[in-house]
Amino acid sequence: MKALITGVTGFTGRYMAEELAAHGYEVHGLSYRPLQGELPASIAAIHCCSLNEPQMLKDLLLELRPSHVVHLAAVSFVAHADADAIYRANLIGTRHLLEALRPVADGLAAVILASSANVYGNTEGVLDESSPFAPANDYAVSKTAMEYLARLYQRQLPLIITRPFNYTGVGQSEQFLIPKIIAHTRRGAEFIELGNLDIARDFCDVRDVVRAYRRLLETQDAIGQTVNICSGTAHTLQYVLQQAALISGHQMQVRVNPAYIRSADVKNLFGCNARLTRLISEHKPIELRETLRWMIEAPGAGV
Numbered sequence: 431m432k433a434l435i436t437g438v439t440g441f442t443g444r445y446m447a448e449e450l451a452a453h454g455y456e457v458h459g460l461s462y463r464p465l466q467g468e469l470p471a472s473i474a475a476i477h478c479c480s481l482n483e484p485q486m487l488k489d490l491l492l493e494l495r496p497s498h499v500v501h502l503a504a505v506s507f508v509a510h511a512d513a514d515a516i517y518r519a520n521l522i523g524t525r526h527l528l529e530a531l532r533p534v535a536d537g538l539a540a541v542i543l544a545s546s547a548n549v550y551g552n553t554e555g556v557l558d559e560s561s562p563f564a565p566a567n568d569y570a571v572s573k574t575a576m577e578y579l580a581r582l583y584q585r586q587l588p589l590i591i592t593r594p595f596n597y598t599g600v601g602q603s604e605q606f607l608i609p610k611i612i613a614h615t616r617r618g619a620e621f622i623e624l625g626n627l628d629i630a631r632d633f634c635d636v637r638d639v640v641r642a643y644r645r646l647l648e649t650q651d652a653i654g655q656t657v658n659i660c661s662g663t664a665h666t667l668q669y670v671l672q673q674a675a676l677i678s679g680h681q682m683q684v685r686v687n688p689a690y691i692r693s694a695d696v697k698n699l700f701g702c703n704a705r706l707t708r709l710i711s712e713h714k715p716i717e718l719r720e721t722l723r724w725m726i727e728a729p730g731a732g733v
Contacts, residue, residue, distance in 0.1 A: 431539075433647075434496040436460040436527065437503030438476060441602045442544075442636060446500055447472045449640040458494055460503065481523030488530040495534050498647050499541040501527060505569070513568040520572035521579065528583045540588050540647045543580055546573045547595040547632075547658065547701060558702035559593070559656050577656070590652045592643065594659040595701045598721065599636030600728045608633065608670060612725045614682060615674045621683040625690030627671070630664035632700035635716040635724075645710035652709050660701030661715040673719045677726050 433450045437443045438459025447457045451472035459476040469476060477494075479486050481503055503523060505516045524543065531541065550557045551564030565571045580589055598608040607624075614622045642659050646652040675681045707713045 431455045431498060432458065432494065432496045433498040433500065434458045434460060434491075434494060435500045435502060436481065437501075438473065439465060440502060440506075441599075442639065443502050444470065444601070445599070445636050446502065446640045446643060449637075449644050450498075450500075453644060455498065458496065460490075462503075481526050482518060484526040484529065487526055488533065491530045491534050495537050497537060497539045499527075499531065499538065500643060500647070501541065501543050504544070505572075516568050516572050517575075520569070521575050524576050525579055528580070528587065531587055532583075535587055538588055540590060540653060542590045542592055542643055542647060543576065544643075545577050545591050545593050545656075546570065547593050547660070549574045549577065549593065550699075552699070554698060556700060556702050557658070559658055559705055584654060588653045590646050590654075591656040592646070592659050593656065593701075594639055595632040595634060595661075597634035597636050597639050597659075598725070600725050602636070607667070608722075609725070611667075611670055611674055612722065615678050615680055615726060618680055619682055621685050623685045623687040623690065624667060625687065625692070627668045627684065627686070628666055628697065630666045630698045630700070632660045632662070632664050633670075633718050633721070634659065634661050635718075635721040638713075638715050642706060642710060642713065646706075649709050655705070655709065657706050657709065658701040658703055659706060660703050661718075662701060662703045663715075663718075664698050664700035665718050670718070670722065673722050674726065677719070677723050 431454060433455040435443050435446050438447055439461045451457050457473050459473050461476050461478055462480040464478050465476050477490055479490055505519045548570035549563050549565055550561050551566040553564055563574050565574045577591055580591060602609045604610050604613045639659055703713060
């Protein structure tokens with residue numbers, strides 16, 4: 431089994447490589463820039479190639495001929511300032527990848543395209559895969575468009591579309607909310623500035639996410655499906671702060687910054703994981719407080 435992971439040097443990609451290598455895959459990575467430092471033991475090789483270099487990408491895939499592909503490369507920060515970069519990476523880059531996979535389709539067992547729960551927008555309540563699209567920013571629009579694009583290739587390629595909800599873990603950038611809270615906790619900050627503390631969201635552990643991705647790759651019934659990756663439980667930011675304080679013994683003052691409050695934010699937003707559970711047979715998510723403990727007690731940054 432030979433797996434290719436796009437975006438392999440990113441937060442999720444490094445965990446995905448470890449998960450696949452631990453289960454017998456020969457893991458190859460794709461990165462648009464050379465790796466800094468030593469090659470992780472979980473990865474056989476990292477190939478430097480941009481998704482927006484279509485001919486180089488086709489030549490590489492003809493040489494590699496992977497059996498499994500996990501497409502994680504994307505601009506993943508919702509508030510990214512360059513909208514053009516979002517569409518180049520998330521939509522046009524995905525199209526180039528799908529075109530490059532067509533000549534090697536006969537050897538493919540499964541291809542995961544990582545979309546996002548952001549396609550649902552700010553919709554109140556429990557969201558399943560039949561919930562309508564309601565993208566509310568450029569990132570969400572790019573992922574919605576990517577899903578429509580994928581439909582053009584469904585008869586040619588063994589595609590699985592995943593819609594992960596919020597997830598976190600050791601090594602995630604502090605520009606994301608929970609890592610920001612954890613970083614402030616770890617350094618004993620006196621205060622932290624946040625937005626609305628009462629909103630509730632579905633937070634997963636990155637280790638659960640990559641485990642679910644691997645199981646979907648190995649499940650024939652997942653081909654052609656769109657699958658939420660979520661815990662099915664919502665937690666408020668107030669809960670996150672309370673647990674971080676209990677675990678660390680450090681209590682911070684919380685200052686609500688109006689600039690961080692979005693008027694369109696809904697109070698409760700979380701996913702239904704019934705389809706995921708049906709497809710992979712077992713899905714017992716790591717509890718959020720255990721994820722927070724892992725992040726707070728980690729000896730250093732990174733994986």
